Amino acid sequence: MTRLKRISYLWVAVAFGVTLLPQLQLASHADEADSVLSPVEANRLFTLKVLPLLKKKCFPCHGDDAKDLRGDYQLLNRAGMLAGGESGETSLVPGKPEASQLYQAVLWEGSEMPPKENDRLTKQETEYIRKWIAADALWPDTEAQLQIKKREWQIRENEDGIIVDTSGGLSDDWTFRRYDPSDIWAFQPLSQVDVSRAKADGQNPIDFLIDRKLEQAALAVAPEADFRALIRRVTYDLTGLPPSPYEVFQFRQAWEKGPRQAWQALIDRLIESPQYGERQAQHWLDVVRYADTAGFSNDYERSNAWRYRDYVIRSFNQDKPFNTFVLEQIAGDELRPDDPETLIATGLLRMGPWGTAMLPKEEARQLYLDDLTHNVGQIFLGMPMRCCKCHDHKFDPIPTRDYYSMYSAFASTQPAEMKAEFLPQENRNGFEPKQKLVEDLLAYASSKLAIVNQKQEDAAKKWYQDHSLPYKDEAARKKDPEDKKPPRHVGLTPAERGIKKVREQEVRIWGRRLERYQPLVQSVYNGPPGKFVNGLKLRLPSRMDQKWLPENSILGGGALTAPLKPVVPGVLSAAVLAMDHEGETPWRITDAVQGRRLELARWIASDDNPLTARVIVNRVWQSHFGKGLVQTPNSFGAKGRRPTHPELLDWLTVDFIENGWKLKRLHQLILSSAVYRRSHQSSESAKLAKVDFNNDLLSVFPPRRLTAEELRDSILVASGELNPEMGGVPVMPEMNMEVALQPRMIQFSIAPAHQPSRTPAERNRRTIYTYRVRGQADPFLKIMNLPNPNESCDMRDSASVAPQAFTLLNSDMITDRAIAFALRVKEEQKQKRGNLFPDDSDVYLIRRAVQIAYHRVADPVELKSLLAYLKEMQIYHRKHTPEVIEYPTRVTRSLVEEATGEPFGFVEKLNVYEDYVPSAKPWTVDADIRALADVCLLLFNANEFNYVY
């Protein structure tokens, strides 16, 4: 690979914080408003400002398509404007903007043009139109326009912004367009920020850079949060779990001795705990859209995706340098082809939803490559690429050529299940019994299919006999003419036809699931596609055409049928970093079949790439403060948010790179700041609401609601059921039975029921290990705002909606956990745990439950109220016995047969329930436990449990 070099001639560096120069003569100061431009100025204004505006905002409906002129009004030339539209009135009165409808319309007075809020002209833009009309609406000819433009293109930077060198857009107007430097901040090199003063004062530079802004805003900072809030906050942030009461107790003691040392020791412990990796991995899996299935019509399982999930957890726990992490995920197979670990890492390239059903091959292929291009762009570079699939980017310096260059970087990549031996660090616990359960289901489906097939073939034999023809089996007779073979589905009733389809699909599904236990991995290879490509089975072809080389072009409008200019594989040309500064196309990478991704990955992970490190540093910041320094973590472009603290972002990023892209160090740095330890309560809340309503300046610490995963995990911690085992094939918690058995349409059939894992220990694993099915989210997690698995999630939604209350009050899941919590407390009472007095009464039960759930002592009012409630419930539950609910070992499914519209039934085996170990249920415990469980249930529901401060 070409050595990476920073290329200076391509770039005019613009320091941060430079605002646009005043808009000179085009400004809209009131006192200048009446001065009329000279003809030279007016021609310039028209060419550089007004015409581009008209082209963008007006011509699409009033000119571009002569056959379809809205309002019969065309604006392509002065004559059209003078003629006006269907009303017959002129829209342009040269010299008199106020009398010109054109001007009134863009002001949204009278008519509203352009009609979309999105396209509405800014004040500045309407002023251009006004000035132009006031100066007699001069319209220079094309040649004169070109001369004006060419002169302008020579000037790299002027009051309208700067020209950015790229590989070039589809038009010169795009190539030479100007950017507000603040819009392209992310493409600019990292700035060196002077924090020497902070260092000299022994202050954390983070605090220095944060507090500086607070001082400017004259906002007081909140005091430090108390030790209890702090340990809860940092434990959730680093591990996604609550601290135990004992950990809180220990921390309190240490804190009283020396808060700084206690805090540091706490961070060190948490960051080195294996749960750190699980928590960090969850953030990453959100961004890369982890799921165990492929989505689309069939939602086929990606049986080995779990190995990628575990790889991500391992990587965080090992504190793998982030640049290495990037290389492995994008090009692990090229980096170290024989290392299973790096092959597993390429699972990233298989994370998107993808299917082939009912899609032409080329379109399915395009879907895959578009998805990769877009997502690699937004995951690593903070540049969602989809915008420039059809045209040069509207706002960012990314020409559509760059889109297709990056697309081309993936064009030799084919998704496939590849062989990768299991690693000693991978969890293969319980493979054998789990595999047996699947084999049993496969055997059952096969036997049921055989019955229907047998019936069909018996009828076929009879048909051949009746027609005095020799019998041929189903495959052999397929191509025979219709009068020489029995009808399709001969001998089968409509219901049996349905059953045949259902069982065939089941056989495919269970066959696929058995691959979980094979040394396979959802990965990729370089080369031509296999002969049959579908989501069910993707394999390395046994023979490959060595001469195969994909060719790519810019696709006009993103359509396969409209190739424009050919492209070579490459990287984003607007970033300050080139691959080969000597060549004419410094952004190109190899066009060999092998090695494209590795070169791309090296470029992405380069110290000199201005985007990658900023993007991950920002994500880490967000993981602690709820929102990033850039509040649109996947979008660092012009339409994303500007950094609230650009200098802080750059200082952190430079520090991150200089110290080897180590994430744990970055966390340490952030967590040791004073801003992280602030209370969420402001001493001047009224002022805060006025000056900094969104708390962008961080004078207080932002509280947050637990995510779906944190909530479930925390409940399991409180109930004492959480099994800390790490990794392995997906685990299946119990799911609301109605949803678990809910028939779910997939192609040809319905998907099999959700069967929970057999034992409580298997089911009560952390949520990150639960089975993620794109087509069927766990209703508990879904209602708690689990993100859509098909789109990269860069920030969790935490909207509170009423149905969450139903789930947290009434679901079987919460009922069972509350009972487990009650049993735990009761058991601990026997062991006299928790240092609580008295230890033999209901008072103990309440106190201990509160202590476990909230890490504090119940206050007297709570204690009294809950105690009375507990007593009342003890009486209540003696009078109300729960009904016993049995687990079904079979379920009769019903499906509508398409031919007859009749529902038909078939039996699905739920074999896990044949030997199932349930957890305690309302009907297996006594009234006192049910009463205590009512108290526990409330503790789960209360706000205190659900928010982190």
Add this chain to the structure above:
Amino acid sequence: MTPLARREFLYGLGSSLGALAMTDLQATEKKATGPLAVKKPMHAPKAKAVIMLVMEGGPSQADTFDPKPKLTELHLKESTRVEGLATGKRFFVGSPFKSRKVGNAGIEMSEPWQFLADPEVADELCVYRGCQAASLNHPEALLHLNTGSRLGGDPGLGSWITYGLGSVNQNFPGYVVMTELALPQAGPANWGNGFLPAYYRGTRLRSSGSPILDLNPPRYKTRVHQRKALDQLEMLNAKHAAKHPQHAELQARMENYELAFRMQMSVPGIVDVDREPKQLQEAYGLNRKETAAFGRQCMMARRMVEEGVRFVQIFAGGWDSHDYLEQGHSSRIASVDQPIAALIKDLKSRGMLEDTLVVWTGEFGRTPDNNYRGGVTAIGRGHNVDAMNMWFAGGGVKRGAVVGATDDIAAKAVEVVHPIRDVHITLLHLLGLDDNKLTYFHAGRYKQLSQFGGELITEIMA
């Protein structure tokens, strides 16, 4: 309201649970604020609510509302049409159904439509034959129809509508979806809130069991039990809120529990069609096996619209007739024909049809020809994105009209041709919303239902 005051309010008026429920409902007739508060439309609306009947699988236009005699002539003759994905030999398929003009307006429909043919119903319909879909595959096409995007992850139609208009009834979701036992392809993504906040997510009312998942506690916990639990919860939350006075979100979450408690009473009441007169139940076909399920849902839809629900969607599957077209389509029609006719008559008799828009559609249309399946002549049709038919009735659309046309074999829309997004824009327009202004900033741009804008189908508008 303080806990004590509310308790007095709840228990002071009566002791039976029924009385309790009444007070619950009255207690909430205060004006809602927040994300679901009623918002003013952008212009004068023609419809207040939409009932959208989605015929999953893709009903065939030639066998429903766009009959083509030419296809009967061509029946089983070889077709050389180039057809998207199809490979191998193809042959034309004539409709197994006769058709006729019905009502005073003379709308054409196939013979299996018996109840819809009633002039009182037929003359309310505005059949639209010019629509074109974009995806040949069921899940993507359904997502396109229901969310405006084929990719999944965008907000459902009802999400946009409740985002734009809020919800009239704060004790009931403003956006309700009913499905068959099996979920449609692409599942809940068809009514997800996408990038809009979760308040605007569609709520699926289940056809059996509890209408909303976990609406009620396990049976051994009574409503009185739940009330007591909520009072304790309020005690805990009030103490917590006192310690965190600046944390505004706490209040909203507390209120959700009270709303949930009220919904436990209001939801079953609203969906309980057994309260309807027997005669009307029979009109909807609740007494017949083939129509009972869909009829019940249609009746529920009417009750919900009465209660202020903005957008009700009912999925009815099984229209994917690649084979056995006659059996397939006639049985499907038989299962929805009577309930739909009853729904329209019922709405009409209550004066609700004027401002309720009923939409009947599939996710795409079907081809005039078919391929050999399993090497045999299969009398059925493939998926077709170039032509599909749908109809509208009620608020703001023409009555007794046929708009748009396909070519002589119903292969392709040729008159008043519009993509699905234009149907969306028109729907919003009729509800008083402007697609271009109903936007939400997400991932770097203002998103809108139609994705990139489009145009109204003025031809179907009254």
